[in-house]
Amino acid sequence: MSHRIVPLAITAYTVTCAAGSGRDAFARALQSRASGLRENDFADWPLPCWIGRVAGVEAAPLPAAWAAWESRNHRLAWMALNEDGFRERALAAIERHGATRVALILGTSTSSIGETERTYRELGDDGRFDPSQRASRVHETHALGAFVQQALGLEGLCLTIATACSSSAKVFASAQRLIHAGLVDAAIVGGADTLCGSVLYGFNALELVSCEPCRPFDAARSGLSLGEAAGFALLENIQVDKSAPRLLGYGESADAHHMSAPHPQGLGAEQAMREALARAGIAAGEVDYINLHGTASRQNDEVEAMLVARLFPANTHASSTKGWTGHTLGAAGIVEAVVALLALERGFAPGTLNARNLDPACGPQIRIDNAQCAVRVALSNSFGFGGNNCCLAFAAGTA
């Protein structure tokens, strides 16, 4: 059994997604139940579906100094870094601890493959990359980490975790271990994933994309809506700020079942949730809010609903927020960690937007409506292809 971990303070955090740029805008959208989903309007990818597209990315080029890193994914990451004063907070932490003592651990699923797709559409007659693209450093998984490392002037550990839709949840676990081992004093974690042809047509080929806005946990749900997002969090020793919300625990597991379908009884998901509770040193009954993975796929929601009904008391408030953001894939972990942190900070628990009649598999924990309530402990679930699961536990600070 996993033992209790030393909690970490989350001394800064931010997110940019279709439902809002920055914490205040996102919290307002959550509280007013304003969805960020819209009909797919990407001319290059004419699929009849709804998407969580972040407005203004096309009109926001990277600063000239970072032009070699141009991609939709890096633009979104840069936009997010500049929300909520996150970049200033990160730079101050780097100044305080030293550029080699702050780790950077980011999650992504598809990184900048949208840029690689574009380059393939524009190949020369010789079938080769345009010469201007040959020196580009965006065509690989680690491009996100490498870009943000440059943009923040970091000189220490820099890792990209790419475990599909659990990627930017697992970054919290790796950061906790590095800090606990004394290898770094702080960590900047987060992730970014952007809409691209690969994910739209790939999920479409798997028959997982709905033609309507996604309706997580609804009995008549018809699949997911894809989205994009970027977000970041700064993790430090709790002595730095005892009033800051805390990373209390994490659980990581594999289903060992199927590459793109969940284990029918939620074996791996249950293990991840139990490990997160054990590392946090809390019982299921102490959890006030759970942000579920809740993609609105037939299988995920059924399995996850049964699992929550089995593990948690009726008064636990659980919901999926993908009706606001869409499924942001490799960024889902950080987006939904931010939802959990907002719930702790602002005393409200979001419901499940777009759900009208809950699936019979849902217990009383899964709520359609928002609730104003004190949230002291919140969990966030993120599950990905390869049967890759992560659950994070957060708690309010003490002061």
Added chain:
Amino acid sequence: MSAVLDIGIEGIGVWAPELPDWLAAQSMFVENASSLAAPPPRPAATVLAPGERRRAPESVLIAVEAAQQACTMAHREARELPHVFASAYGDLAINDYLCATLARAPGEVSPTKFHNSVHNAPAGYWAIASGCTRASTAVSAGASSFGAGLLEAAVRVCGESEPVLLAAYDVAACGPLRDTIASRSVFASAFVLAPWSPRAVARARLQVGAGAATLAPLPSLLHASHTGNPATASLPLLVALARREPVSLRIAAAPSLHLNLEISF
């Protein structure tokens, strides 16, 4: 200098066309035996079910082959080991397929190729094949992917006081991606790492230090085509383990950070 991570290396696996297993690697590194006359075209990867073995992309085959060898040598149950799979590029043939298909006929994207395109496909297939429900991680750190993966695994070994499987692999670029990605070879290695104990075949005392690490030259018998493959950053460690020579190695963990490994036997 920071904390020392004291780990034991209990199992080793390797796969490249001219190095189908650790025995062949030892022969090459210790006795300068040249590569096999007729190298196997594909790894056996017997841990996979036959159907999956036929369909699996090359990155999956080489990574699980090396992983399986390492677990066998360590006498550890694969299903009990948290695992870290490290790769700079993932499966470049699938990326090439996806981008080419999207440019030509996006509606024809294969669902299987799509779910095999995730960076954690080898880790996912490994978990399924070995029945392992422990933590399963896939990481990338560009040219430093091996060192960064080694550190991720070593920190987990020391933090949880339990063995961890590390596999590092990269395949050759194909199609137009050859214009930006230098990898021209196929290489995988794997290690079962554990808190140091006498059952280990070697001890590695690992520290993080500031400053870059340059890649050591390849052993002379290995084909020069391997130079652009980030997974071959494990070769200096493999050579030291084969020769059983106490040695101090610097392995890149990030552009300006290295791991210092004190290897003893």
